[in-house]
Amino acid sequence: MSIRERIQSELTAAMKAKDPVRLSTLRLISAAIKDRDIAARAEDRCGGCDHTEMMAILQKLAKQRDESADTYEKAGRLDLAERERTEAEIVREFLPRPMDEREIDQAARGVVDELNASGLKDMGKCMGALKERYAGRMDFAKAGAKVKSLLQDVA
Structure with a gap:
């Protein structure tokens, strides 16, 4: 199963489970990949973005969530920091195990x-x-x- 298919499958499952945080995070991932697909088509790559580009998108999203969580913690907004960390973990589910x-x-x-x-x-x-x-x-x-x-x- 490709990453696209897996994200779509998880998106459907999150809708059925009525899990708002997971659902919004998966929609965010899907939107980021679709944006990159559109940019790839503009570069005459009709197949959209490849696996490497999707991995880069996911890494970027996870890093953004971690940075936001740190910022929220410094500002004393622990509730928002916790949500950002939860979103980062959801994004990391689609990344391979990092190398040590x-x-x-x-x-x-x-x-x-x-x-x-x-x-x-x-x-x-x-x-x-x-x-x-x-x-x-x-x-x-x-x-x-x-x-x-x-x-x-x-x-």
Whole structure:
């Protein structure tokens, strides 16, 4: 089952269960994907956005919810912070399990070795390969730091 089908199925289930928070969050996800589909069609990609783009959308939505929750907590609005955290968890249900430090380290080493990267000039090539392979699973800030340290050691 594709992510689109899964979201639609969960949306129907949330309607039947009369779960307003889940329903509104799933509608938000669906709307964000449809917006990206429209933008993709404008770029002559008739199939809409691909799996990688959907993963990026979901990551962005989860991150926005986490940031909003932090802002609400600092403002003393714990009720709104709790709702944002609940929405973030619903969004994360559609993301694959995130990679841990060890897995990020192994993936970074593997890409650097595979591409025969020999210095910081190859940083973009290595990060592009990681983003293509591990979209939605990898923390690219941590991966970037690891790749950079590996490439500095090589140079």
